[in-house]
Structure formats: structure tokens, C-alpha cells
Amino acid sequence: MHSALGRRLASLSSDLHAVNGGSCPSAALTPTGTSQQMNKIIHSFHVKNTPKKGFGIFARENIQRGAFLFEYAGEIINRSEAYVRERKYIADGYELIN
Secondary structure, three states: OEOOOOOEOOOOOOEEEEEEOOOOOOEEEEEOOOOOOOOEEEEEEEEEEEOOOEEEEEEOOOOOOOOOOOOOOOOOOOHHHHHHHHHHHHHOOOOOOO
């Protein structure tokens, strides 16, 4: 995966799981192998790069209609904004992990 400026980002696991921590009512999307002993896996996903739309998250199993999958708590920005922010982060001394 590459940044808006074409810099290689840290490797992204292609396997993700939605996990529920038991007492927590919401699920979190985590890389494979993290916190699985403390959490129950409720759905399994993988990240895939598609020709027309770019990266997306796809279910590895059939999921019942209306089921809670996970909450996206990030911000959706366009490529132009990503470019501007990446330039600022570099100017401020923040580096991407290669």
C-alpha cells in the first residue's frame, strides 16, 4: 500500500477480524492475531485492492443481513486532501513507516 505521495506504507495485513471484547457492545477491527485470546471473533474480513475502486474490506464468510460488522471511526478524505496532509506531516517531521 502506498501513500498519496507514492511512499510505501507499513505492510497491511490482508486478514482482519471484527472482535467483541465481551462487555464492550461495539466491535473493533483488528489485524490477525491481536487480542484474539481476550476477544471473541465475530466476523472475518480481508483487505483487497480492486482495479476501479482501490482498497476495500471484504467479508470472508456469509454474514446475516442487518448484522453489526464494525464501526469505522476514521475520517474519509479524498486523494487531494491526503496529498496536502502528507506534505504537512513530512514538513512537521513525521515519517511514514517503510
